[in-house]
Amino acid sequence: EAQVTQNPRYLITVTGKKLTVTCSQNMNHEYMSWYRQDPGLGLRQIYYSMNVEVTDKGDVPEGYKVSRKEKRNFPLILESPSPNQTSLYFCASRPFRDRDEKLFFGSGTQLSVL
Amino acid sequence: GNSVTQMEGPVTLSEEAFLTINCTYTATGYPSLFWYVQYPGEGLQLLLKATKADDKGSNKGFEATYRKETTSFHLEKGSVQVSDSAVYFCALSRGSARQLTFGSGTQLTVLP
Numbered sequence: 001e002a003q004v005t006q007n008p009r010y011l012i013t014v015t016g017k018k019l020t021v022t023c024s025q026n027m028n029h030e031y032m033s034w035y036r037q038d039p040g041l042g043l044r045q046i047y048y049s050m051n052v053e054v055t056d057k058g059d060v061p062e063g064y065k066v067s068r069k070e071k072r073n074f075p076l077i078l079e080s081p082s083p084n085q086t087s088l089y090f091c092a093s094r095p096f097r098d099r100d101e102k103l104f105f106g107s108g109t110q111l112s113v114l
Numbered sequence: 115g116n117s118v119t120q121m122e123g124p125v126t127l128s129e130e131a132f133l134t135i136n137c138t139y140t141a142t143g144y145p146s147l148f149w150y151v152q153y154p155g156e157g158l159q160l161l162l163k164a165t166k167a168d169d170k171g172s173n174k175g176f177e178a179t180y181r182k183e184t185t186s187f188h189l190e191k192g193s194v195q196v197s198d199s200a201v202y203f204c205a206l207s208r209g210s211a212r213q214l215t216f217g218s219g220t221q222l223t224v225l226p
Contacts, residue, residue: 043214
């Protein structure tokens with residue numbers, strides 16, 4: 001089954017404790033992206049990647065890191081999480097040259113930073 | 115810059131009622147326009163899209179028409195069902211990499 005898999009689904013952590021949210025897709029997509037969803041603000045893009053070893057900042061990259069060492073994986077790293085990073089996070093992917101521009105989304109990771 | 119403004123929610127309707135969710139946009143160039151839907155506990159799914167002026171996107175009884183003169187892409191459905199209860203996001207694509215800019219989302223609840 002074609003899918004984008006995020007882990008964990010729920011995460012509670014404390015300020016300053018490094019964490020990684022994993023994202024993997026099995027559709028051989030070049031393009032992958034991370035978003036955060038906050039009430040009243042919709043989805044805002046954190047980082048995106050157009051292919052292996054190619055990453056770029058989105059609209060709200062501060063406090064986050066990403067890497068793209070393999071085509072299927074695009075982990076999101078919070079080196080020193082803070083309470084304002086409490087949010088619902090989504091990973092998404094699509095073929096880079098997909099004229100339909102349809103994004104496939106994971107089921108989300110609810111992060112709480114205390 | 116590019117932005118999407120959606121009708122404030124939440125919206126509550128009775129089954130078989132007519133639905134309109136307003137969406138207007140600000141963009142340079144000629145963006146593609148989208149509606150995504152998020153069912154409870156799930157990620158977003160593409161509902162419909164339109165790539166140029168006067169195009170109409172449609173899917174599952176939902177429709178939206180790309181209106182360049184009013185910079186709008188309102189979502190409509192003639193008769194909603196309980197299963198349509200979800201959050202609806204309007205979005206536009208921008209730039210050479212076709213990044214998506216999302217609106218703030220509109221929560222729809224349909225009562226039996």
